[in-house]
Amino acid sequence: DLIESAWNAVRTTVVAATEDPGSQLRLRARDALLSLGGRMAGDERLQGKVDGWLEDAATYVVTTYRDEITSLITDTVAGWDADHTSRKIETYVGRDLQFIRINGTVVGALAGLLIHTVSELL
Template sequence: MADVAANPQHALRAQFDVAVQRYIERLRSDPEWARKGEEIRTWLQTDTTVGGYVQALWLDLRGALRRDLADADSVVARQVGKLGLWLGESLAGDAALRQSFNDRLERWAQGLAPDVSAFIAQHIEDTVRRWDTEAMTQLIELNIGKDLQYIRINGTVVGGLIGLVLFAVSHVGEIWRAVVGS
C-alpha cells in the first residue's frame, strides 16, 4: 500500500479507477444495480447500529480534530498550509488552470448567490424584528434628529403652500368675484 500511495502511476491505482468507473456506470445504467444501491443507501440511513457507529466515529473524529488543532504543532494546520502553497504555485504557473479555476468559482458563486442573498435578507429581517421600537426611535432621533426636524419643517411649509395653490385653483372663480367685486 505504501508503494501505491507513493506512486500516482501505480498499476493498482489504474485498476481501482477502472473498477470504480465501471461500478458508477452500472449504477447509472443497470436498474437492478440502482435498486440494490437504493436498498443499501436506505439501510445505511435507517439502521440503528450503523447510525450509532457513524455517530461514535464522528464524535471520535471531531475530538481528534479538535485536539490536533489545539496543538501548536498541528498536523492538519501544516497540511492545510502545504495545500495552500501547492494551490498558489500551481495557479501561478498555469494560465489555463487559473482560467478554469476562475470559471468554476464564478459558476459556484452564481449558484450560491440566491441562497446567500435569501439568508442575508432573512437575517436582516429577523434582526430588525428583534429591535426595541422605543430604543430605535431614540437612536434615530439622537443621530439624525436635526435632519428630521428640517424635513418636518420643510414638509409643513411645502405642504401648506401646495394646499394654498390647490385651494386657489379650485376656488379661482369665487376669489376673482370677491376681488373684482361682482
C-alpha cells in the first residue's frame, strides 16, 4: 500500500507538471531538448549515433511487434467507412487529387504503350 501510494503521488505530480506550461519539469525538458537539437545540428558524430540508435529501435519494434502492428493497422483501416474516408481525403488533398488522377492515367497509358512497343519490337 505504501509503495502504491507513493507511486500514485509521484505520477500525479509528474502529470500535473507536464500539463503546466510554466513548471520547472517542462521548462527544463524543453531546454534539454533545445540543447540536444543544437548539439546535433553541429556534431556529425552525434548525428550518426542518434541515427544508429533510432534505426536499432525501429528495427527492434518492427521485428518484435510485427503482428501487433499489422493487426492494429488492419483493424483500423477495416473500421473505416469507404465513402467517408474518400470524402475526407478529397477534402484534405483538394484539387491536387484531380491532377494526381490525371497524371496516373497518363503515366499508366505511356507505360503500357512503351511495354507494348518493346514487346512488338522483340
